[in-house]
Amino acid sequence: MSKPMKERKPRPVNLDLQTIKMPITAIASILHRVSGVITFVSIGILLWLLSKSLSSPIGFAEAADIVDGFFVTFILWGILTALAYHIVGGIRHLLMDLGHFEELDTGAKSAKVSFILTGILSLLAGVLVW
Numbered sequence: 001m002s003k004p005m006k007e008r009k010p011r012p013v014n015l016d017l018q019t020i021k022m023p024i025t026a027i028a029s030i031l032h033r034v035s036g037v038i039t040f041v042s043i044g045i046l047l048w049l050l051s052k053s054l055s056s057p058i059g060f061a062e063a064a065d066i067v068d069g070f071f072v073t074f075i076l077w078g079i080l081t082a083l084a085y086h087i088v089g090g091i092r093h094l095l096m097d098l099g100h101f102e103e104l105d106t107g108a109k110s111a112k113v114s115f116i117l118t119g120i121l122s123l124l125a126g127v128l129v130w
């Protein structure tokens with residue numbers, strides 16, 4: 001005689017994205033990856049701009065013209081902010097590799113501190129570019 005089939009337990013399903021709350025540590029981790037990719041892509045753009053500015057006096061004037069507009073200045077500020085977050089978040093990661101901030105509460109606190117530090121560095125970057 002075959003055994004009766006086990007009834008499947010109803011599993012919790014939550015695909016309502018508006019009710020799923022990501023912990024601050026997950027947000028910090030995703031932003032670290034995003035800021036790394038932004039930094040990587042910006043290296044190409046910044047090297048192109050540097051080579052243009054060094055090519056000739058006309059090239060320098062053209063590069064200065066490009067950087068002069070509000071939109072490009074805003075992009076430069078965004079790149080510096082991403083770099084700042086990547087460095088701050090990277091140092092946090094390296095400290096975690098050394099065994100610090102590994103518990104849930106200290107991990108959340110260090111994520112908050114890295115956001116605050118990035119905010120301050122981002123303000124300074126704004127002062128630098130404008």
Ligand code: HEM
Pocket residue numbers: 032033035036037039040041043086087088089090091093094
């Ligand atoms: C040109 C500069 C840099 C670029 C383009 C860059 C890019 C990246 C990228 C794309 C990742 C992969 C992220 C992932 O897959 O989660 C990464 C990870 C990482 N970066 Fe950078 N990075 C740069 C500079 C730095 C600096 C200055 C630090 C040190 C403070 C740093 C620390 C780290 C660490 C610790 C990770 C690994 C994070 C993990 O374990 O998830 N990076 N970086």
